[in-house]
Amino acid sequence: MDTDALTSGTLQKLRATRPYPALSLTMPTHRRAPDNTQDAVRLRNLLAEAGNRLDADPRVSREARDAVKAQLDRAAADIDPRRALESLVVLADADEYQIWQVPRTAPERVVLSDSYLTRNLVAAKAGARLFWVLSFSADHAALWSGTNEGLRPVKDHGFPLSPPHQNFDPERQARSGDAPSIYTDEDTRNFFRTVDDTLRGVLAAEPRPLFLVGLPQALSLLEDVGDHARSATCTVPKGTTAETTAPELARELEPALAEWREQGVAAVRDRLDTARGAKTFAGGLDEVWAAAGEGRVALVAVEEHFQRTVRMAEGHLEAVDPADVAPGDEGVREDIVDELIETVLDNGGEVAFVADDSLDDHGRVAAVLRF
Structure with missing residues (x-):
């Protein structure tokens, strides 16, 4: 689907809670030869990883696993490499699949959750x-x-x-x-x-x-x-x-x-500076996450490629290495940054993606608070 199909209503539907597992696959792609020859191999490898993740997850029933795999097969057959941009996003659950060709780079990822991973689509909409x-x-x-x-x-x-x-x-x-x-x-x-x-x-x-x-x-x-x-x-x-x-x-x-x-880039910078002076500024993932949960975030600025896997511990976020996470561990949030973005949007806030390292002093994420 084209980026300009990413309406606010479409993104809201994609963020909706779904029966587990909702599978999200992202990967970088290339527009032209010879670089694009590697895309098909990369996609096959990620699809194999997705299948292994589904097989290993004790929360996924046999029926759900087979249904999601079937949707992934349909999606793979439907991908048109001639339309490739900077990245590919494939979303699939037991009932549907969606393919998004996105003009912004995205890392290789396979995520199982109870909603689709939308941060790359939100970034595409915000960046576009x-x-x-x-x-x-x-x-x-x-x-x-x-x-x-x-x-x-x-x-x-x-x-x-x-x-x-x-x-x-x-x-x-x-x-x-x-x-x-x-x-x-x-x-x-x-x-x-x-x-x-x-x-x-x-x-x-x-x-x-x-x-x-x-x-x-x-x-x-x-x-x-x-x-x-x-x-x-x-x-x-x-x-x-x-x-x-x-x-x-x-x-x-x-x-x-x-x-x-x-003017848009300067406006985000100015709003963060003004918030610091007005004491309505939050910096760092833990602080911004807490404020977002209370509906207090008017604007969240996130570094372009910032992502974090965490475990919730007594109301706080503890970073964990994704390699140390066992399949089906319900205490782990694979992409808390995506959840943060969804929470801010659902509460009527704005999201802005900024250059990597531009928020280094604030833990890669910062927010302007309503109060």
Whole structure:
């Protein structure tokens, strides 16, 4: 599945508690030859490890083991190496499997739990920083779903749109110099009201930052007749047509997107600094975990590749070596960082992934607290 399918609702469903075992498999992959030749071997080895883990776990019944293995076999047959990105995530239980090709690297892991391992998908969503792009003019309106990988045209939610009656010739008016008159036409005003209303439904279903791309006259008219031009993350005063391609539109957006992403990194840094001064800062896994359990975390920042296997001991977390964990040990949490992220999201908090070693002084994880 594509990264832009990672809606908040999808992630919430994936985090839901399931009958044990819910199996999660992650591994790095490669987009191109010759590096991608190793991916098939790595996947076979991980699938074999998954089978051994299922065989050795006393909590897994024979029926459940066979069912999960069958789902893994179906998943392996369904993986398309031509779509490989930086990592592969396979999720399987007795009833289903899911395959996610993710544009962020992930370590080799096989995890059995009562929910899927979602931290790599959450990281992909956070890192991709999904956004919407509306490119529009008097004779068309197209919606695009944006990620770090580029733009994808949206063919639902009511888009693309075109006015019901076109009583003007944009090319003739452009040649004669009276193109602004298009945007004083009542039919165009009504069309832009329809565009704004349709956009409202999209943003209500999946809130994302919104970039608007259109001629200055179009941007001005949309602001005049609707609500979303004033609340857009950025407006790019460039003309587009119904035939504008994704690469062409991405080139026009590039400066605005670069500035927006840098602002996002700086905003996380500033929020952590402000929290330290306001005494609403928590650092270290144990402290942040306790605050998350109390619903006090507004934002958690986690180093990109930080993971930890722990044992719960009198309300505190004790790190353990995964190699020392016996199969079926119910006292061990294989990825407490993933559980931390899930807890924060379920309580309405935000998650930000930061560069490795950037939180070295705070135990690889830090949080801004609500109180």
